[in-house]
Amino acid sequence: MKSLPPKALIAIATAAIPLYPLASASAQEAHWPTRPIKLVVGFPPGGGADAVARIYGNKLGELLKQPIVIDNKPGAGTTIAAEQAAAAPGDGYTLYMGSPILFGVDKVLYPQIRYDAQSFVPITRLTSSPMVLVTRTDAPYANAKELAAYARQNPGKVFFTSSGNGGSPHLAGALFMKQFGVQLMHVPYKGGSQSVQAVVAKDADITFATPPSVLPLVKAGRLKAIAITTKEKNSNMGEIDTIANQTGTPYDLSFWFGLFAPKGTPPAVTQKLFDATQAAMKDPGVVEQLMLQGNDVSLSSSPQQFAQWVLTQGQAHAKLAQGVEAKVD
Secondary structure (H helix, E strand, O other), X not given: OOOOOHXXXXXXXXXXXXXXXXHHHHHHHHHOOOOOEEEEEOOOOOOHHHHHHHHHHHHHHHHHOOOEEEXXXXXXXXXXXXXXXXXXXXXXXXXXXXXOOOOOHHHHHOOOOOOOHHHEEEEEEEEEEEOEEEEOOOOOOOOHHHHHHHHHHOOOOEEEEEOOOOXXXXXXXXXXXXXXXXXXXXXXXXXXXXXXXXXXXXXXXXXXXXXXXXXXXXXOOOOEEEEEOOOOOXXXXXXXXXXXXXXXXXXXXXXXXXXXXXXXXXXXXXXXHHHHHHHHHHOHHHHHHHHHOOOXXXXXXXXXXXXXXXXXXXXXXXXXXXXXXXXXX
């Protein structure tokens, strides 16, 4: 048998080299996860986002047999957290819980951000909910119509807090001002918990907040819920009526959380995350905990469907931010 010429041997050896790291990567994906997973959240502990992340994370960790470590990174309308998550390796060990500011409002308010839609792999929506318009317990208005009338008679004297510039609570207040022709004074905080506590302490008058942030305080008599922001009533909100019903206007704004991974995350890992999340969020205990806090489980049918949906949402919210001339205060 004739031996192969040296050039042929070199070609064969060179062609074989990539097979080793590819095989190694494939093996890693098959055994993923083998260590704790970090879930980056753009809000501080104690708020609505943190509550959803911990309920979901606890169950996901059980199913994947690895701890889900919540990493709270508040500030700059969640863009600090998004930038950190986007810069992480795409290995499935860093995840991001995004909200409506992504892929639209973030760029409108913070044009210097170092990420975009191509920086993430969308996995699935997790929850959706209305926001709740709450006020201090001694407020002289009992519904959204009365609030609008009071604000119109007292321009610049109603202070509203939010979880940060550009977030949905901020946009909810900006939309309220535009639709009813009133002037509210915006006071942004670094998270929902601080924003809500300012109203509890009567340092401010109203806030638009996620249900987990305010419903326990409403039940305890420390806040007064006067309306919700979606067009239709929500069974999780009890008898709280909508701004639209109370005022006869087409006011409609909802809030959602979704799961994302950094770009480069392998499809096999993405699919595992999608499947495990479907199972986690359909668990009766998880559904009950989220419903008690005013959240509806609202899963996507596939990562591809979520990717298309979230881009549409981003464009819609960006248009809203531009339309109400929202800006960083």
